[in-house]
Amino acid sequence: MTALRWIVLGLAALLMNLPVIATLATSLKPPAEIMGNPGLWVESPTLANYATVVTVSDRLDVWAYLGNSAAAATLGAALPLLLCLPLAFVAARRGYGRRLLLPLVVNLRALPLIIFAIPIYLMYQSAGLLDTRVGLGLVLAVVNLPLTALILLNAIADIPRELDEAAAMDGARTGRMIWRILVPALRPALATSFVFGFITAWNEFLFGLMLTTREAVPMTVGASFFFAGAGGGVQWGVAAAVIVVAMLPPVLLGLLMYRQIGQAMVAGAVKG
16 A cells, blocks of 8 residues: 555646756756657657856846746745734734724735736836836735735734733733744744745746836846847747756755745644
8 A cells, every 4th residue: 555655645746847847957958859849758858948048148148037936936925024914913812903904905816917918017117116126026015915814813813812821920011022032933824924925926927927027027027038039930949948047046945945834834733
């Protein structure tokens, strides 16, 4: 049974990661082999496609795209933590806004993002935030607010109130109590919120396409520039290579924070 279980798990993992494996294999093939050998096996591996991706030109700059995405995604993941932590504390401990405000915030994520596109574009145009990292990061923070609020609310509700009462008896004010008592206890939930928020912000395409033109183009939008060759055809090897480069930062972040995310998930499962 143990061997069969591992075989099933291995097949499931292979099937789920098959698109990634195919993309990686394509990125290592020369153009002639891509057309003649579309399978997963690489006969003549080459890094020429990656060399094309990392080469900076007047039209393409993958390093700038990566920097823009990193800055915007970090802001888009960190700002909701700062905003939602006190909101979640008040909702969980005092009950304020739990029946009306919090459901409204959470339900914002159920709405299609496209309905916010025109109002946000007009506001950014007036405020001078178009084509800026800060502007892109702010709108990504709004996208991440609902999930972050929900995760932190449930995590704070799991923490015994006796810790709050003990800190209050020692004279700790609310701000110090949150910082010294709740934040260490919420570390897995904070890490989970940040990782999910970073990945969501990194993968966002719509607002990157609408709100940036040159200086703050994110990786999701910049990657599409590599698909067109000099003659107008798609360079599949280069396209696959830029996709691999684009997915590395969120994948590495998820692997580094895997233990913290696992702790938060296990805590939620035990609570349920």
